[in-house]
Amino acid sequence: MEAGGDVFWALFNEFNLWALLVFVIVMVWMFHHSLRYRSPDGKSLANDADEFIPGVFPKENDDLRMELAWTIIPFILIIYLTFIAWGPIDELWSADPDAHEIKITASQWSWDFDCGDLDADICEVSNIDVEGQTKPLLLLKAGESYMFNMTSEDVTHAPFFLDWGLKEDIQPGMETRIYHTPSIDEIGASLLMCTEYCGKDHGYMTAVVEVHA
Numbered sequence: 001m002e003a004g005g006d007v008f009w010a011l012f013n014e015f016n017l018w019a020l021l022v023f024v025i026v027m028v029w030m031f032h033h034s035l036r037y038r039s040p041d042g043k044s045l046a047n048d049a050d051e052f053i054p055g056v057f058p059k060e061n062d063d064l065r066m067e068l069a070w071t072i073i074p075f076i077l078i079i080y081l082t083f084i085a086w087g088p089i090d091e092l093w094s095a096d097p098d099a100h101e102i103k104i105t106a107s108q109w110s111w112d113f114d115c116g117d118l119d120a121d122i123c124e125v126s127n128i129d130v131e132g133q134t135k136p137l138l139l140l141k142a143g144e145s146y147m148f149n150m151t152s153e154d155v156t157h158a159p160f161f162l163d164w165g166l167k168e169d170i171q172p173g174m175e176t177r178i179y180h181t182p183s184i185d186e187i188g189a190s191l192l193m194c195t196e197y198c199g200k201d202h203g204y205m206t207a208v209v210e211v212h213a
């Protein structure tokens with residue numbers, strides 16, 4: 001089974017690549033046209049101003065091919081990006097019946113992890129000091145398949161497994177499940193943060209997830 005995190009980062013990189021490509025094309029186009037189509041020297045805009053009728057597009061400047069191009073090309077790109085963006089959602093929600101279940105309960109403003117009767121080698125909860133504050137530490141094993149069964153005791157929260165690119169809203173009175181198999185590339189400690197504003201100490205609502213071999 002492919003590691004979930006890799007799917008997210010591949011998508012992240014591909015989105016960045018397309019964003020960069022579109023940025024470069026737009027910038028080169030803009031600067032080229034700004035220079036190429038400047039008013040000739042000595043001819044001020046004030047002289048032409050009377051020729052424009054407000055609210056009427058100068059039809060003689062129309063170009064149907066260009067309008068079609070800048071409508072159809074971005075449309076195809078957006079359809080493509082939407083399509084590939086389904087990949088991580090599929091990964092996140094693909095139910096693995098053999099996954100180890102870990103319960104995550106959020107409340108203002110902390111996280112509670114429950115390993116159930118899983119072996120300590122596969123799932124263990126401890127504490128860790130993060131910038132002077134004691135935070136929960138969840139220890140997991142690389143290569144094991146996990147199902148995070150999550151809920152909230154009060155308001156909407158959203159755990160974000162920072163280095164895995166995993167994020168999901170959780171609601172009071174509702175169980176939300178996501179699946180992930182940490183890869184050997186994900187060995188080490190990473191932050192879990194709340195990414196749905198939930199009140200005063202939202203910014204300090206963190207935990208640490210550590211993957212070991």
Ligand SMILES: [Cu+2]
Pocket residue numbers: 157158194195196197198199202203205
């Ligand atoms: Cu929050």
